[in-house]
Amino acid sequence: MQIIYTDVLVIGGGLAGQRAAIGAKRRGHDTIVLSLVPAKRSHSAAAQGGMQASLANCLGGAGDNEDIHFQDTVRGSDWGADQEVVRMFTHAAPKAIRELAAWGVPWSRVERGDHEITVDGEKQTISENEAAHGLITGRNFGGTQKWRACYVSDGTGHAMLYTMSNRAIAEGIPVHERMEAVALIHDEGRCSGAIVRNLMTGEILAYVAKATCIATGGFGRIYRASTNAIINEGMGAAIALETGRATLSNMEAVQFHPTGIFPSGILVTEGCRGDGGLLLDANGHRFMPDYEPKKKELASRDVVSRRMEQHIAAGQGVKSRFGEHLWLDIRLLGREHIDRNLREVKEICQYFLGIDPAKELIPVRPAQHYSMGGVRTNPNGESQGLRGLFAVGEAACWDIHGFNRLGGNSVAETVVAGMIVGESIADFCDSADGSINVSTALVEKFARKQTQQLANFTLASGTENAFDLTRQMQETMTSKVGIFRHGDQLQEAVNTLQNLLLRSRNINLRSATRGPNPELVAAYRLPRMLKLAQCVALGALQRTESRGAHYRDDYPQRNDLEWMQRTLAVWSEAKDELPTLSYEPLSIMRMELPPGWRGYGAKDYIEHPESALRRQEIDRIIATMPDADRHAHQAALMPFLDKLPPHLRPLNQRLSKF
Amino acid sequence: MNNIPLAEEHRMLQIQILRHNPSALLCDSDKGSHLQTFEVEEALGMTLFIALNEIREEQDPSLQFDFVCRAGICGSCGMIINGRPGLACRTLTKDLPDVIVLAPLPGFELIGDLSVNTGKWMRGMSEHLETWVHNQELEEINIDVIEERMEPRLAEQIYELERCIECGCCIAACGTTQMREEFVGAAGLNQIARFRLDPRDKRSDADYYELIGNDAGVFGCMTLLGCEDMCPKNLPLATQIAFLRRRMAMTTG
Numbered sequence: 045m046q047i048i049y050t051d052v053l054v055i056g057g058g059l060a061g062q063r064a065a066i067g068a069k070r071r072g073h074d075t076i077v078l079s080l081v082p083a084k085r086s087h088s089a090a091a092q093g094g095m096q097a098s099l100a101n102c103l104g105g106a107g108d109n110e111d112i113h114f115q116d117t118v119r120g121s122d123w124g125a126d127q128e129v130v131r132m133f134t135h136a137a138p139k140a141i142r143e144l145a146a147w148g149v150p151w152s153r154v155e156r157g158d159h160e161i162t163v164d165g166e167k168q169t170i171s172e173n174e175a176a177h178g179l180i181t182g183r184n185f186g187g188t189q190k191w192r193a194c195y196v197s198d199g200t201g202h203a204m205l206y207t208m209s210n211r212a213i214a215e216g217i218p219v220h221e222r223m224e225a226v227a228l229i230h231d232e233g234r235c236s237g238a239i240v241r242n243l244m245t246g247e248i249l250a251y252v253a254k255a256t257c258i259a260t261g262g263f264g265r266i267y268r269a270s271t272n273a274i275i276n277e278g279m280g281a282a283i284a285l286e287t288g289r290a291t292l293s294n295m296e297a298v299q300f301h302p303t304g305i306f307p308s309g310i311l312v313t314e315g316c317r318g319d320g321g322l323l324l325d326a327n328g329h330r331f332m333p334d335y336e337p338k339k340k341e342l343a344s345r346d347v348v349s350r351r352m353e354q355h356i357a358a359g360q361g362v363k364s365r366f367g368e369h370l371w372l373d374i375r376l377l378g379r380e381h382i383d384r385n386l387r388e389v390k391e392i393c394q395y396f397l398g399i400d401p402a403k404e405l406i407p408v409r410p411a412q413h414y415s416m417g418g419v420r421t422n423p424n425g426e427s428q429g430l431r432g433l434f435a436v437g438e439a440a441c442w443d444i445h446g447f448n449r450l451g452g453n454s455v456a457e458t459v460v461a462g463m464i465v466g467e468s469i470a471d472f473c474d475s476a477d478g479s480i481n482v483s484t485a486l487v488e489k490f491a492r493k494q495t496q497q498l499a500n501f502t503l504a505s506g507t508e509n510a511f512d513l514t515r516q517m518q519e520t521m522t523s524k525v526g527i528f529r530h531g532d533q534l535q536e537a538v539n540t541l542q543n544l545l546l547r548s549r550n551i552n553l554r555s556a557t558r559g560p561n562p563e564l565v566a567a568y569r570l571p572r573m574l575k576l577a578q579c580v581a582l583g584a585l586q587r588t589e590s591r592g593a594h595y596r597d598d599y600p601q602r603n604d605l606e607w608m609q610r611t612l613a614v615w616s617e618a619k620d621e622l623p624t625l626s627y628e629p630l631s632i633m634r635m636e637l638p639p640g641w642r643g644y645g646a647k648d649y650i651e652h653p654e655s656a657l658r659r660q661e662i663d664r665i666i667a668t669m670p671d672a673d674r675h676a677h678q679a680a681l682m683p684f685l686d687k688l689p690p691h692l693r694p695l696n697q698r699l700s701k702f
Numbered sequence: 703m704n705n706i707p708l709a710e711e712h713r714m715l716q717i718q719i720l721r722h723n724p725s726a727l728l729c730d731s732d733k734g735s736h737l738q739t740f741e742v743e744e745a746l747g748m749t750l751f752i753a754l755n756e757i758r759e760e761q762d763p764s765l766q767f768d769f770v771c772r773a774g775i776c777g778s779c780g781m782i783i784n785g786r787p788g789l790a791c792r793t794l795t796k797d798l799p800d801v802i803v804l805a806p807l808p809g810f811e812l813i814g815d816l817s818v819n820t821g822k823w824m825r826g827m828s829e830h831l832e833t834w835v836h837n838q839e840l841e842e843i844n845i846d847v848i849e850e851r852m853e854p855r856l857a858e859q860i861y862e863l864e865r866c867i868e869c870g871c872c873i874a875a876c877g878t879t880q881m882r883e884e885f886v887g888a889a890g891l892n893q894i895a896r897f898r899l900d901p902r903d904k905r906s907d908a909d910y911y912e913l914i915g916n917d918a919g920v921f922g923c924m925t926l927l928g929c930e931d932m933c934p935k936n937l938p939l940a941t942q943i944a945f946l947r948r949r950m951a952m953t954t955g
């Protein structure tokens with residue numbers, strides 16, 4: 045067996061993985077990136093809408109800053125996020141976008157003078173300032189107070205990923221494509237690389253590294269209806285779970301996007317609504333203002349998705365032979381706007397639905413979209429259970445999103461966390477902890493286990509079909525662990541998944557082809573996906589409240605009294621049928637923004653007495669500092685700057701003032 | 703998506719696939735390359751992505767092909783569809799005749815059946831043409847201060863050329879790439895046009911001439927324009943190549 049030695053092994057070639065790799069490499073550590081597919085085809089390329097950073101250049105963004113971005117993100121998370129980490133994130137986001145601008149991303153720019161925009165279905169004219177001309181512009185997105193989503197026409201993710209990948213090539217970072225990490229090598233709580241399967245030849249090899257970083261993106265494909273790429277099967281989080289050491293957190297926090305096209309689930313961007321698009325029902329009635337008079341179509345995703353399902357349940361959906369859906373109307377934006385700013389949307393409508401969105405309505409229904417949960421890390425990106433293991437991007441639960449992420453905060457997280465985690469990986473490699481002493485016996489033990497498991501599939505005289513079982517898992521997740529959740533159904537889902545996991549040990553392969561055998565791939569990924577699915581289902585069952593995207597109709601209130609907790613999951617023993625869950629408390633008394641009403645969605649929640657106490661304390665602290673500026677106030681409430689690498693600490697310059 | 707139920711009355715499609723598994727030759731029975739026919743009942747809204755997955759799940763689990771985004775965004779699924787290169791995931795079967803012939807894109811290393819190594823080719827092209835912003839000052843950029851300005855129109859023009867998804871359709875359609883292995887293709891020339899337009903890249907025409915001022919570059923192109931017709935992103939490849947050719951010819955003279 046071939047063993048490849050490197051300082052840093054990054055598993056995943058999306059935005060997060062490549063940015064972390066660049067950081068580690070620039071600090072002088074040999075870095076290899078693994079990817080299932082060519083790096084530029086990673087799912088990051090699909091982000092159409094934008095990246096949040098409080099640049100405050102355009103008119104709609106005037107007055108924006110880190111504080112407002114922080115508040116929006118925490119409210120969006122329904123107070124599930126780690127507020128210190130949110131601060132680190134909102135502080136570094138403008139730097140990340142400016143770095144990408146220098147590296148070559150053609151961000152859309154502010155154009156001075158009059159522009160026609162669509163607000164609430166009405167045309168308005170705004171006039172951009174001369175002073176902002178040529179600076180990076182932003183657009184309106186759900187759940188934000190300012191126009192903060194910076195974009196590149198509607199190919200934001202594509203442009204970011206191409207620039208990032210090209211930068212990685214320039215830095216001489218090898219990307220080993222079509223390579224799948226199938227297990228982490230670890231011993232006594234220390235991770236030292238991964239066992240990897242070559243997807244072109246079927247060969248098993250080992251990568252031994254001082255630091256290993258999981259950047260494998262989301263796990264949307266455990267659901268049937270998902271906006272995610274078909275490679276988003278969560279294998280990175282799954283192999284971390286299988287160590288029995290690393291913890292996953294908040295796995296039940298799964299986001300559904302309001303506008304997946306129906307029935308395929310392909311996403312049309314939130315930018316459609318941000319730019320003024322409307323949601324209509326079977327009668328052509330614009331229903332969102334009935335439910336959300338203030339934010340309407342632009343309430344946060346969890347709220348809009350739920351309102352849509354609620355409206356369909358109330359009999360207002362459009363009936364079709366595939367089921368019911370609603371309409372997205374962007375006709376009012378006009379052809380020129382669609383051609384220029386929403387071209388990707390236009391192409392999707394044209395190629396997958398055969399319609400022209402400037403003239404016709406788009407059939408939509410919420411679909412699984414984003415995994416807030418993932419490998420639990422410290423603010424520096426290191427796993428809490430396994431030393432030498434880091435995680436970044438959608439695969440991680442660094443925790444800026446809590447129970448609901450805001451549109452545009454995810455690609456922003458990938459690059460911001462990539463900058464931060466790349467540095468901490470380098471720090472780790474430079475430290476005494478960084479050195480490893482791995483015996484080939486250990487490596488071979490892990491490799492043998494994988495080879496054995498694969499051989500078992502081809503030898504076994506099982507009766508189950510991998511593709512069928514996968515479909516059953518996806519069906520169960522979409523119908524029982526979806527937007528509206530209920531105790532009985534969740535229990536059924538847990539039982540079904542448990543049963544599927546047992547059956548997955550009895551798979552029969554119809555094709556014994558060695559090399560790149562797609563059926564074998566489905567067979568060995570399935571039990572891992574089932575374990576992730578079980579973390580989601582069991583986490584959802586046990587969380588007897590509603591928070592962000594997690595909505596229990598038998599427990600419709602957010603319950604701060606009992607649930608200011610982050611769920612942690614481990615899979616202690618390979619033979620276990622269920623994960624072991626535990627809870628990590630979130631300390632209200634340390635929060636800069638104590639729990640309250642989000643400003644949209646349901647107003648009733650069960651308050652924690654500490655929330656009022658902390659608010660009083662905050663008022664008292666602020667009152668003692670009459671002459672201080674916002675930075676001083678912030679530092680007095682919840683200092684965070686020392687957690688950032690030194691070069692990311694300076695203040696961000698803006699047009700108005702520092 | 704495989705959740706689309708089959709309709710009551712639909713065509714029976716004959717999908718003929720050029721099969722070949724280079725790595726299986728080493729171990730399993732050697733079937734060489736051959737055309738295999740599968741029958742699939744058409745469904746409403748069926749794309750080749752749906753049809754191929756159905757074949758794999760129900761008829762032949764060893765069939766190889768590449769899909770990632772299944773939304774026409776990532777460039778993974780280029781293949782020859784009834785003689786023309788195109789993206790399989792966004793090709794609706796209703797736009798095709800009863801018999802559909804699928805073959806892997808030529809000009810790339812074959813991995814197996816419909817799967818080819820476009821990724822390796824594209825990375826090689828990027829390394830060779832250095833498709834990144836070249837700027838001495840990049841090491842010391844100050845990311846705390848307001849970014850450099852750029853004219854909005856220029857940013858849009860750069861994005862226009864940045865839209866290439868490296869699917870390889872232009873390469874498969876190009877007579878020159880089939881003859882000359884080192885030819886950078888329309889995708890490569892487009893990259894040069896993109897960075898040439900970008901004021902952040904400080905390379906001069908003389909630098910670009912070093913990269914493409916030869917038969918493996920812009921002078922190898924016979925302007926037959928197969929590339930532009932096949933580009934799923936409708937990139938203005940012909941205009942860009944013609945422009946580069948003029949610039950490069952002037953750079954020599």
Ligand SMILES: Cc1cc2nc3c(=O)[nH]c(=O)nc-3n(C[C@H](O)[C@H](O)[C@H](O)COP(=O)(O)OP(=O)(O)OC[C@H]3O[C@@H](n4cnc5c(N)ncnc54)[C@H](O)[C@@H]3O)c2cc1C
Nearest residue numbers: 056057058060080088091093094225261437438452454455
């Ligand atoms: C359709 C769509 C639109 C979106 N739009 C937006 C938007 O407008 N704004 C926004 O902020 N966010 C958006 N998001 C979310 C955002 O795009 C993702 O969360 C983000 O890009 C994830 O980046 P990543 O680097 O973490 O992972 P990815 O880009 O998914 O990359 C994962 C990488 O891991 C590799 N990999 C996976 N498993 C393995 C393994 N076992 N071994 C080796 N390699 C492996 C893959 O090959 C890939 O390279 C969107 C998401 C979707 C689905």
Ligand code: SF4
Nearest residue numbers: 876923924926927929
């Ligand atoms: S115009 Fe040039 S690049 Fe395009 S297909 Fe013809 S020879 Fe190839």
Ligand code: SF4
Nearest residue numbers: 866867869870872933
């Ligand atoms: S130029 Fe067009 S055809 Fe060629 S690789 Fe790019 S997107 Fe594909």
Ligand code: FES
Nearest residue numbers: 770772776777791
């Ligand atoms: S699968 Fe991504 S373009 Fe076809």
